[in-house]
Every structure is written in C-alpha cells, then in structure tokens.
C-alpha cells in the first residue's frame with residue numbers, strides 16, 4: 001500500500017514520522033475519514049469544511065489548499081486502485097521539543113493520508129443491524145472537534161464488546177445519549193418521528209448526519225432535534241447510527257433490550273438505500 005507523508009508517496013513500510021511529533025506525544029492533531037464509492041469521494045466538500053473548523057478551533061496551521069488535499073486523495077485512490085473503501089487524513093502540529101505549550105515558531109504541520117479498501121455497501125451488519133451497550137460519556141467537552149484523541153471511544157467500544165454488543169452508545173450525566181463511539185445516534189418513535197441530538201460541543205457534527213437529516217425531511221418525516229434518553233430509546237420503534245464509513249446502520253438492541261421487532265427497521269433500511277443513492281450521485 002502506498003501512503004502519503006509530508007509531500008511524498010511512499011510504501012507504508014518506508015513512511016516515517018518523528019517521535020517528537022505532537023500528534024504522537026499530545027494527540028495534538030485532527031483527522032477526517034472520507035468514504036469512497038465507485039472510486040469517488042463521498043461529500044469531500046463537507047469533510048473539508050469540518051477539517052477547516054477543527055484546525056481553526058485548535059489554532060493548527062493549514063497543510064494546504066482544498067485543491068491540493070483533493071489531489072492527494074485522488075492520487076492515493078488511483079495508486080492503490082481503491083474502488084470502495086476509505087481515505088484517512090490526519091494533520092498534526094508537527095515535531096517540536098516536548099512542551100505542553102505550542103511551539104513558539106509555527107512548526108510545519110504533519111500531513112498523513114492512507115487508504116483502506118473496504119466493502120461499505122453490502123456488509124453483513126447492514127443486513128442484520130448492530131447491537132449497542134450504553135456507557136457513560138467520559139470524553140472531554142469539545143467533542144465537536146475531530147481530534148485524534150480517541151482513547152475513550154476505543155475503551156468504550158471494548159467495554160461494549162466485552163458485554164456482547166457491537167458498539168457503545170455514550171450517555172451524558174442526565175441519562176441522554178450523546179452519540180456512538182464513531183457515529184451519530186437516532187431513534188424513530190412509534191408515531192414515526194425521528195429524534196437525534198442537537199449540534200453542540202457534546203457531539204461530533206457528522207457529515208453523514210447533515211445529509212441524512214435532509215433526506216429524512218425530504219421523506220416527509222417529522223424530526224425532533226433534541227436529546228433522547230436511554231429509556232426513550234428502549235421504547236422506540238427503530239434505532240440507527242450514521243457515519244461516513246457505515247452510512248446508515250440499523251441498531252436492533254440496546255443493553256440487551258430489543259428495539260421494535262429486533263430486526264432492522266423499515267425506515268432505517270429505506271434511509272440507507274436513499275443515502276447510498278445520494279452519495280453515489282454526488283461523489284466526486
């Protein structure tokens with residue numbers, strides 16, 4: 001596999017980053033993951049917009065223009081022959097002598113990209129749905145910034161797996177679901193209303209979420225953009241999550257309680273189809 005590191009395309013075994021890189025020492029970096037369908041990038045503009053916001057919130061220097069970053073994405077896809085999968089991009093503050101304070105001279109940011117060939121459309125989980133277990137949300141309070149500081153979500157996922165679930169739903173101090181470890185969370189009430197948490201510093205502002213909320217509205221669905229509790233989720237007709245890598249993924253149980261019939265709900269299945277069709281049409 002060919003990866004991109006600071007200006008060069010190299011085999012992954014030859015890629016090098018300094019041990020003093022602040023991404024490595026302080027998780028001082030941000031990232032984006034963009035889906036690839038039929039060799040094209042899904043919602044690249046949305047990912048770039050969020051990347052710019054993450055960079056600005058952390059006063060991280062920009063590694064280059066949107067056009068340059070798009071060109072690197074495309075070059076890697078072509079070099080690695082990726083038709084379906086993901087492009088991962090990370091920008092960190094670069095290498096500097098270890099100090100909590102940012103380096104006084106702006107260091108060169110590190111820019112790293114790699115691809116992952118992966119089936120996204122026809123996955124077993126999209127047919128069966130996934131199960132989730134709830135965990136307290138113990139992340140920092142700026143979950144709106146897409147930083148590489150992913151230890152807690154990783155621990156939360158391991159906790160969920162040790163309890164026999166596929167993923168975790170994180171829950172705030174008031175008993176309301178914030179989001180999944182790497183996805184946004186939704187329920188569909190018995191009257192068909194779709195509920196998903198409002199945007200704030202408590203969740204990542206999902207690129208897929210923005211598209212899916214628009215598609216659900218086009219479907220004529222009533223939407224309630226507000227927090228929902230674990231108790232309300234257990235009573236829901238359907239549940240699902242969204243992310244760039246899973247699109248729309250049905251959730252069939254929460255902490256062992258079946259949601260609705262215990263199989264993927266009709267709305268989540270239709271929304272998944274509509275999302276994929278929209279992603280295919282608009283990918284570039």
Ligand code: PMP
Pocket residue numbers: 033179180181182183184203204205206207208209242243244245
């Ligand atoms: N929330 C979290 C915590 C995530 O890590 C992700 C995936 N990056 C999402 C939500 C979904 O965001 P997107 O639709 O942009 O992939």
